[in-house]
Amino acid sequence: MSETVGQETRYDARALNALLAKMPAVERVIASAQAQPLIAIYGRTQVLAAIRATLDGWRRDAQAGTLIAPADAAAPFAPESVIDNAAKVLAARVQNRLRPVFNLTGTVLHTNLGRALLPDEAVRAVVQALAQPVNLEFNLATGKRGDRDDLIDDLICELTGAEAATVVNNNAAAVLLSLAALAPRKEVIVSRGELVEIGGAFRIPDIMGRAGARLREVGTTNRTHVSDYESAINKHTALLMKVHCSNYAITGFTKSVELDELVPLARANGLPVAVDLGSGTLIDLTQWGLPAEPTVRTTIDAGADLVTFSGDKLLGGPQAGLIVGRKALIAKIKKHPLKRALRVGKLTLAALEPVLKLYQAPEFLRERLTTLRLLTRPVAQMQESAMRALPVLQQALGDAYTVSVEPMFSQIGSGALPVDVLPGSALVVRHAGKVGSGRALMKLERALRALPRPVIGRIAEDALRLDMRCIEGANEVAFIAQLAELRL
Ligand SMILES: *Cc1c(COP(=O)(O)O)cnc(C)c1O
Secondary structure: EEEEEOEEEEOOHHHHHHHHHHHHHHHHHHOOOOHHHHHHHHHHHHHHHHOOOHHHHHHHHHOOOOOEEEEOOOOOOOOOOOOHHHHHHHHHHHOOOOOOOOOOEEEEOOOOOOOOOOHHHHHHHHHHHHHHOOOOOOOOOOOOOHHHHHHOOOOOHEEEEEOOEEEOOOOOHHHHHHHHHOOOOOOOEEEEOOOEEEEEOOEEHHHHHOOEEEEEOOOOEEEEEEEHHHHHHOEEEEEEEEEEOOOOOOOOOOOOOHHHHHHHHHHHOOOEEEEEEOOEEEOOHHHHOOOOOOEEEHHHHHHHHHEEEEOOOOOOOOOOEEEEEEEHHHHHHHHHHHHHHHOOOHHHHHHHHHHHOOOHHEEEEEEEEHHHHHOOOOHHHHHHHHHHHHHHHHHHHHHHHHEEEEEEEEEEEOOOOOOOOOOEEEEEEEOOOOOHHHHHHHHHHHHOOOOOEEEEEEOOEEEEEOOOOOOOOHHHHHHHHHHHHHOO
């Protein structure tokens, strides 16, 4: 006996046993005409394994009573059915786990989606560095061994006003290495208001411990005065440190000590001041209507002796940690054994240099630096883009959902001001029914993630929101074209 349920047929135990008995032998399937094209693509070894996996899976499901065979197959367990299934197994196997998605979350620098998108110049340089030998540590002028930082430190100094620079794997590594090199077994004074957790396992007190430095907390969560730093300085002090509160804000009755107060105190005591800036903003973003963020240059100008920041946040480059500051401090950092463990590879340097060079022509930056272009997109452009997608999405979803285009605030992300600041436009999907709306939206969210190029949106206030900010040009076309494949 069999029962047809939607597109599928469920077999009872007796019918199943009869069918199982008819399951073809592996040898017969691999010898079948249908198997040959698969063998030509994937090779015999993989096809054989996929056939075995298919048959084993069916047997297991049959024993568990959960076997479901496609209703449209003439003979569900014929060699062609096995091959159909094996083809799906193989296609899933060859697909890379790391793959492109559409970011419609409304967060431009989304850490879980890979942060900054890089401009074409950087993409081309990376591709070249992948396929060709490069002068990574080879001085072309002398023919002798070079230092990979030499490729890029002049440029970083030009853009930040610092004396010297070095690059490591990410900003967490930059902070770890700086502390390990400059404050081993010594005290580092930090305000209690700045003992932040950035996300993941990056907490300033933990990093301090791992670096072998001793944290000397001063002040309170909401108020720290320069006198607090002053009275904490002793013969064990190595460093005064400030951490930019990237991802939260303390408001109300607050007081923090700015560099103009801290630097004179440090100078008077012969101590350096280090600033973990987090987001490495190289240029004043308020000129494009974005929130004010301290730039690396203003931090150096204010007297910071060392500044650390990320390459893939507001800077708009690849994952990297940049350390800039006094020559003597950078030299000490570069000599520390951890530098070798935390150094960047050629791909990072290949990507970073062209991105930094875009800052040499600030007039074109808004247009050429992908991150900045996305952060400053005109609302009308995103709205038009949403309007083009609306009928296609509505068509794909049918009557159970209603789609509209609504204003939405996007976020910068990656610890830049954690508030909605960027006016934009989103496709907003609501379930037509009053009951079961939550579940219907979750089902839709899953279906969007299951598309060949997964679409990542977010559910908020009883609607699925697809922020259009991060899909421009060809990506918009691909996004809309793919909506026809949506299966709910
Ligand atoms: C983001 C951030 C970090 C960590 O930087 P990664 O590049 O993600 O390692 C450290 N400190 C601050 C203040 C940050 O904002």
